[in-house]
Amino acid sequence: MPDPALNDELREELRRLENADLLRSRRMLESPQSARVVVDNRPCLAFASNDYLGLANHPAIIAAAIAGVQAFGVGAGASHLITGHSSAHHALEKDLARFVDFPAALLFSTGYMANIGTVTALAGRGDAIFSDALNHASLIDAARLSRADIHRYPHLDVDALGKSLAACRARRKLVISDAVFSMDGDIAPVPTLLALCERHDAYLLLDDAHGFGVLGTGGRGVLEHFAIQSPRIIYMATLGKAAGVAGAFVAGSTELIRFLIQRARTYIYTTAMPSLLACAVSASLTVIADESWRRQHLQRLIARLKSGFDSNAWRLLPSDTPIQPLLLGSNQAALRVSAALNELGILIPAIRPPTVPEGSARLRISLSAAHSEADVSELISALREVEAHCLNEPAPAMRNAG
Ligand SMILES: *Cc1c(COP(=O)(O)O)cnc(C)c1O
Secondary structure, X not given: OOOOXXXXXXXXXXXXXXXXXXXXXXXXXXXXXXOEEEEOOEEEXXXXXXXXXXXXXXXXXXXXXXXXXHHHOOOOOOEHHHHHOOHHHHHHHHHHHHHHOOOEEEEEOOHHHHHHHHHHHHOOOOOXXXXXXXXXXXXXXXXXXXXXXXXXXXXXXXXXXXXXXHOOOOOOEEEEEEOEOOOOOOEOOHHHHHHHHHHOOOEEEEEOOOOOOOOOOOOOOHHHHHOOOOOOEEEEEEOOOOOOOOOEEEEEOXXXXXXXXXXXXXXXXXXXXXXXXXXXXXXXXXXXXXXXXXXXXXXXXXXXXXXXXXXXXXXXXXXXXOEEEEEEXXXXXXXXXXXXXXXXXXXXXXXXXXXOOOOOEEEEEEOOXXXXXXXXXXXXXXXXXXXXXXXXXXXXXXXXXX
């Protein structure tokens, strides 16, 4: 049998990606997520995860997962609407709603699924979605799948959004935005977005994947940070980042949650997340609330990195969150700097298009409460050394940086 044409086409496409420095590869992690990890057989200091509070390997959360597996077994065995919905899921939904101060909440298996399910349930043909240009891929895909008219506004441009909302005659209007932008670390102007939604009778879906657990003195996320709440807000957050486990939830009115149970396809047509994960997340909520030192320590690390970077020619993008991107521009530059840091035992992945816009490749430095002040000092010295080297020698040999 001849080799099917498809493989030739795929090989060609992969070659094109490689030539454009866009080929991605997977590193292999051989330890729990932490400040120091073993990757591809080498120990290194990592600024590369979304485990912002250092909870992915927390003993109390591990213990809750083990108790959960003993009580409920491994697999949920069915979707929530058949027999997969356990008392652990149910209790967690109540805890989550209370934690973020909404009447009700619904668990999803992933954040990607939460966004797809929620947006497609709420908006359809004849409706309008207003989407920040730098929104996460899951929100972009959700808007496309919904078949609503999509109005994309420039990043954080509330004037453009206001004009677009004012001109819109759609039946239902939904503004969707990352609360903390995943590759930039900046925070959406939520009070202004909300005021616009109120003025133009629109609803606001906030994706707080990177704010939940991190923002606000209690870690309750972006709404605690701004001290606002509104029945116009539909709140979504993920549980695999600062919460250290897996999954996501949507919070809002009881009507919203009852409706999503009927209509969110990524909720209905999928097996429930294992109950042991719900048990682990419940324990994580307690740690997030009780161990506020983690947020305080994280803020100190953020301040230290920013001030330690003052003297450099390279600039961090303006961000007050644990996401501290170093903009490098070309894919090749981002790969080169990432590889040079790797030589010094520091892991920071290069982020390239299409994850970020063309010509804005960057290192996404992410800090965690698991890091020490000494870890951040080590990072600053390594960045200075690599910067000096790059400025003097424009083209060192390139290693595979993923
Ligand atoms: C990570 C992320 C998601 C997806 O969440 P998962 O649980 O990883 O699927 C959604 N939105 C944003 C902004 C994210 O950063």
